[in-house]
Amino acid sequence: MARLVMKFGGTSVGSPERIKNVAQKVKREVEAGNxxxxxxxxxSGETNRLVDLCKQIDPVHDQREYDVVVAAGEQVTTGLxxxxxxxxxxxARSWQGWQVPIRTDGMHGKARIDSIDGSALIxxxxxxxxxxxxxxxxxxxxxxxxxxxxxxxxxxxVALAAALKADRCDIYTDVxxxxxxxxxxxxxxxxxxxxxxxxxxxxxxxxAKVLQTRSVEMAMNHRVRTQVLSSFADQPxxxxxxxxxxxxxxxxxxxxxxxxxxxxxxxxxADRPGIAAGIFGPLSDAGINVDMIVQNIxxxxxxxxxxxxxxxxxxxxxxxxxxxxxxxxxxxxxxPDRNVTKVSVVGVGMRSHAGVAHTMFKALADKGINxxxxxxxxxKVSVLIAADYNELAVxxxxxAFGLDAE
Ligand code: ADP
Ligand code: ASP
Ligand code: MG
Numbered sequence: 453m454a455r456l457v458m459k460f461g462g463t464s465v466g467s468p469e470r471i472k473n474v475a476q477k478v479k480r481e482v483e484a485g486n487x488x489x490x491x492x493x494x495x496s497g498e499t500n501r502l503v504d505l506c507k508q509i510d511p512v513h514d515q516r517e518y519d520v521v522v523a524a525g526e527q528v529t530t531g532l533x534x535x536x537x538x539x540x541x542x543x544a545r546s547w548q549g550w551q552v553p554i555r556t557d558g559m560h561g562k563a564r565i566d567s568i569d570g571s572a573l574i575x576x577x578x579x580x581x582x583x584x585x586x587x588x589x590x591x592x593x594x595x596x597x598x599x600x601x602x603x604x605x606x607x608x609x610v611a612l613a614a615a616l617k618a619d620r621c622d623i624y625t626d627v628x629x630x631x632x633x634x635x636x637x638x639x640x641x642x643x644x645x646x647x648x649x650x651x652x653x654x655x656x657x658x659x660a661k662v663l664q665t666r667s668v669e670m671a672m673n674h675r676v677r678t679q680v681l682s683s684f685a686d687q688p689x690x691x692x693x694x695x696x697x698x699x700x701x702x703x704x705x706x707x708x709x710x711x712x713x714x715x716x717x718x719x720x721x722a723d724r725p726g727i728a729a730g731i732f733g734p735l736s737d738a739g740i741n742v743d744m745i746v747q748n749i750x751x752x753x754x755x756x757x758x759x760x761x762x763x764x765x766x767x768x769x770x771x772x773x774x775x776x777x778x779x780x781x782x783x784x785x786x787x788p789d790r791n792v793t794k795v796s797v798v799g800v801g802m803r804s805h806a807g808v809a810h811t812m813f814k815a816l817a818d819k820g821i822n823x824x825x826x827x828x829x830x831x832k833v834s835v836l837i838a839a840d841y842n843e844l845a846v847x848x849x850x851x852a853f854g855l856d857a858e
Contacts, residue, residue, distance in 0.1 A: 454619040455487040455577065459587065459609035462496035463626040464683035465529045474683060475536035477624070478582060482542055487577040489616060491587045491609040492533055494525025499588075499602070515560035519589075519599045523549070526586035526605070534584045544582040547573070549597065554590035554608065556598040563598035564666070565590060565607065568615035577616075585612060606667035614674035621671070621678045622689075623663065628682035629690035630655070630662055632855040633707045637843050640856040644705065645688075648695045651705050651798050654832045658796040659710030668692070695800055703801035703808060704853040709846050710794045711839065713743075714767040715824065716774070717759045720784030723750040730781045731758065734773050740766045743794075744825040744836055755784075759825060761836055764790055792824065793842040796834040797849055809833050815852035821845055 458481065460474050474490075481488050493499075502522045506513050530546035537544035552573065556563035573583045587605025592598035600607050606623060613621035630652065631641040647655075649672035656665040662680060671678045671692060681689025695701075721727055732742055743761045750756040762770055771788050778786075802808050809826075812833055816823060821844065825836040837845055850856060 453485045453487065455616060456481055457489050457491060457609050457613040457616065457618045457621045459491040459605060459621065459623045460493065460533075460683055461605065461623070461625045462493045462498070464624050465492055465494075465533065466496040468532070470683075471529070471532050471536050472540075474533060474624075475540050475542070477683065478533075478537060479540055479542050482580075482582060489573055489577060489583045489585060489612060489618070490533065491585050491605055491612060492526060492529040493587050493605040494529060498525040498528070516592075516596050519560050519563075519597050523586070523589040523597050523599050526588050530584045530586045537582055537584070542582055543580055544584055545576070547583050547585045549586055549589035549608075550591035550595075552585060554611070556590035556592050556600070558592045558594065558598070560592065560596075560598055562601035563590060563592060565600070565611045565670075568611055570612070570615040570617075573612075574616060600666070601664070603661060603664035604666075606664040607670060610667040610670045610674075610676050610678060613676045613678075614670065619677065621676050623667075623678065623680045624683035625662065625680060626682070626684070627662065627680075628685055628687060630660075630680050630692075630706075632705065633846055633850050634660065634709075637709075638707075638847055638850050640847075640850065642855060642857045644690050646691050646693050646698050647705060648698060648800055649692055650695070650831060651800055652692050654796070654798040654829075655706050655708050658708045658794065658798065658832065658834060659712075660706070660708040701801045702799055702855075703805045704797045704799040704855065705801075706798050707846050707849045707853070707855065708796050708798065709842055710796075711842060712764050713761050713792050713794045713836065714764040715759060715761050715789040715792045715836065716767070716770060717757060717787040717789070718774075718783040718785075719757050719787060720755045721758050722782055723754055723756045727781060728758070730777060731774065732760075734777060735762070735770055738769065738773055740770050740773075744827045744834070746825045761792070761794070761825060791839045792836050793839045793845075794834050794836050795842065795845045795849065796832050797853060798832045800831050802831050802833075811852055812849060815848050816845060819844060819848050821848075 587608040629643040
């Protein structure tokens with residue numbers, strides 16, 4: 453007997469038929485003698501619809517009321533799946549975040565989970581009842597509903613698995629595992645049987661939306677055995693594991709991209725101490741994350757160019773903030789650019805192999821793709837390129853690192 457958390461994403465619960473299919477999958481685990489808690493997302497498209505309603509009322513709405521609206525999608529699926537389970541003879545009940553309770557901080561719209569009291573769910577599981585828990589939501593410090601950021605049901609599931617001391621957290625989705633690249637873009641992508649926590653964390657934070665980044669952080673910190681698998685097929689998926697559980701280490705395990713990037717170049721900035729602090733201080737105070745930074749050495753020791761990247765949704769705000777600094781810091785031109793994408797290669801094998809960056813740059817150069825900025829860490833290399841080349845670059849690198857399926 454094992455204790456399992458099963459999470460079903462939007463596509464998996466996208467229609468009454470699909471919810472009935474999920475009920476059958478849950479029933480099979482219960483009949484195999486397992487204790488089961490289920491986490492569900494909203495039906496596919498529903499969260500987007502709710503977000504859009506908020507924007508239509510007021511583009512700069514109260515985030516606490518936004519959370520009330522967007523959390524509603526998950527409430528619907530908990531009720532529907534509980535009914536579906538009951539109708540096939542499985543004892544089940546729905547739980548909203550506040551009922552568990554799943555306590556979060558007060559950052560409405562992108563709250564973090566502080567704690568989960570698993571005792572009521574454990575009691576339910578021990579009497580053979582399946583708990584169907586709403587993903588994506590919890591309750592904030594002022595007892596108001598809070599949501600965990602887009603894709604947050606993954607994090608709900610892993611956090612619940614940690615709180616319930618589950619043997620495994622199964623993330624059921626519309627692909628049958630984690631691939632060497634997004635299978636929607638790279639037809640030759642291969643499914644990985646296993647991937648390390650560290651690689652999965654890099655892939656997620658560099659754009660692979662198959663798992664929310666925080667869910668991987670949580671799995672890594674609490675050593676939750678996490679599996680990504682298909683809700684439409686009956687086969688094992690990809691296990692996220694410790695590095696020592698992987699025998700044959702690839703130099704590069706995956707290629708990913710993030711199209712949510714933007715770039716700002718400040719042309720002709722004074723080259724003196726305090727300039728970088730003056731530029732990035734106000735951005736960080738406003739909660740704007742800056743990622744890649746490139747600063748040239750000035751030929752005359754007086755002026756230089758500074759380029760950096762940030763999330764595309766923060767671009768307008770960043771430009772407005774910088775314009776306020778223009779008098780004190782001074783530059784010749786501020787050039788914003790939305791037409792960029794970040795492409796990355798990730799692999800723990802890079803720690804012990806030189807030459808990954810060179811292979812990457814050469815492969816891109818051979819296709820005439822210009823690199824605008826570069827960042828590296830121990831297990832990844834990222835480049836910023838023009839957005840038009842995104843898919844070509846991902847496919848090219850997939851081939852260059854020998855990842856294509858036969
Ligand atoms: P869910 O609604 O089940 O949470 P998501 O849409 O959030 O599903 O995540 C699954 C999607 O992630 C897939 O349909 C796929 O297009 C995308 N994806 C991006 N990168 C990868 C990757 N490396 N491996 C698998 N899927 C990926
Ligand atoms: N329904 C939420 C979203 O679409 C959470 C999730 O699906 O993980 O972002
Ligand atoms: Mg998701």
